Amino acid sequence: MPDGAQMDIRLEWLRAFRAIMQAGTVTSAANIVLRTQPQISRMIAGLEASLGFQLFTREGRRLIPTEDGLRFYGHIEPLLINFEGLKDIAQDIxxxxxxxxxxxxxxxxxxxxxxxxxxxxxxxxxxxxxxxxxxxxxxxxxxxxxxxxxxxxxxxxxxxxxxxxxxxAELVASLPEDHPLADREVVDIVDLAGEPFVALRPNTLLRSQIDLALMRQGGAFRPVMETGSGVTACSMVARGVGVSISDPIVARSFVGHGVVMRPLSSPMKxxxxxxxxxxxxxxxxxxxxxxxxxxxxxxxxxxxxxxxxxxxxxxxxxxxxxxxxxxx
Incomplete structure (x- = not known):
């Protein structure tokens, strides 16, 4: 190949070369890469022409790699392995x-x-x-x-x-286990208004909904504390600080740990x-x-x-x- 000329090497040529190195004959290599023997021969000729040096010498029906061919194979084998791993890499991504x-x-x-x-x-x-x-x-x-x-x-x-x-989700009444309202199957929001109430902070999504629901019934809560966390509210209920209205998933995580949950007579969603x-x-x-x-x-x-x-x-x-x- 003349100095400065662009090298044109095709992937199929490299695969044909590797197949011969592994199999030892053109016939066996053709079976590996699913090509005909003439196609394999043309691929090797094209690769040698592009590289500018001979890859094999022929001894009978066998192709014997030259020293240059052996050195070239040592470099291209890991490249082909990495290339063929691209599919797995793409799948991983x-x-x-x-x-x-x-x-x-x-x-x-x-x-x-x-x-x-x-x-x-x-x-x-x-x-x-x-x-x-x-x-x-x-x-x-x-x-x-x-x-x-x-x-x-x-x-x-x-x-x-x-x-x-x-x-x-339907919000629930969260009550201490020994609270009188815990004996009821359903709790009215007005009943909660008469109890020490653990309230969520005014800037929380549920607080405005709860306040509005009680306001419509002419009542108001008596917060003994406010918190921005429903988890903290239920934790305070478990300690007997007061009652609260909670997300059912949060409340259920405290059931058996000092809290009982009851449905509200007027559901809030x-x-x-x-x-x-x-x-x-x-x-x-x-x-x-x-x-x-x-x-x-x-x-x-x-x-x-x-x-x-x-x-x-x-x-x-x-x-x-x-x-x-x-x-x-």
Whole structure:
């Protein structure tokens, strides 16, 4: 090959060369790469012409590699192995192997829902996780970061991610185990107003809904303390500080630990939703994680949660057609 000339080496030529090195004859090499013997001969001739040196000498029906041929083979064999591994590399990238699945959630969901969903996910696939806190008051920075899936209470306007409702929950009365109201099957919100009340902070999504519901009945709560965390509120209830109104998943995590939960006579609803980039809905791991979250909501929320109307909709393809359960 003249100095300065452009070298033209084709992948099929390299594969033919490797096949001969491994098999020793053109006939056997042709079977390996699924080509005819004349095609193999032309490929080797083309490769030698492009390289500018001879790769083989012929002894009878066998091709004996030259010294240059042996040196060349030592260099191209690892290159071919790496090239042929590109398919697996691409599949790993597509399925996110080696990269953690980043899940964000509001604080009240991080306590019990997300650990349950992550545990379920580990039973269906091997994937690492990174769990981030989603703070409503600060907005969701995930729209320009690497978070794959967020689980929030809707409405959530602090993000330009796609918002997808997947469940509706009925709020419950959270009561100390030895409280007189714990003997009732159903609790009226007005009865709670007459008790020391552990309230959520005014800037929380549930607080405004709870205040409005009681205001309509002409009552008002007597907060003994306020907190921005539903988990903290239930923890205070367990210690006998007062009563509260809670998300059912949070309340259930304290049942058996000093808290009983009772339905309200006038139900108040909370909608759970995903925040996700539209393009990521095709990712099988994100789809699996979303389904693990839904199943965890159904398991933890019990009769206080319904998913079926949302999963039967066509608003989000990976949720469509998934069986849910609801309160009769």
């Amino acid at each position: 597509k399925e996110r192997r080696g990269k953690p699945l980043v899940v964000a959630a509001e604080p009240f969901l991080l306590h019990s829902l997300i650990p349950e969903a992550v545990d379920a996910m580990h039973h269906v696939t091997e994937v690492g996780f990174a769990i981030d806190l989603c703070v409503r008051e600060l907005g969701l920075w995930m729209s320009r970061s690497n978070v794959d899936l967020a689980v929030v209470a809707l409405p959530f306007t602090q993000s330009d991610m796609e918002r997808v409702a997947f469940a509706e 909370l909608t759970y939703g995903f925040l996700v980039e539209p393009a990521s809905t095709i990712n099988p791991l994100i789809r699996k994680m979303a389904m693990c979250v839904i199943e965890a909501v159904e398991e933890l929320g019990g009769d206080f949660v319904t998913t079926a109307p949302f999963l039967e909709s066509r608003a989000f393809p990976f949720l469509a057609g998934t069986a849910g359960k609801g309160r009769p």
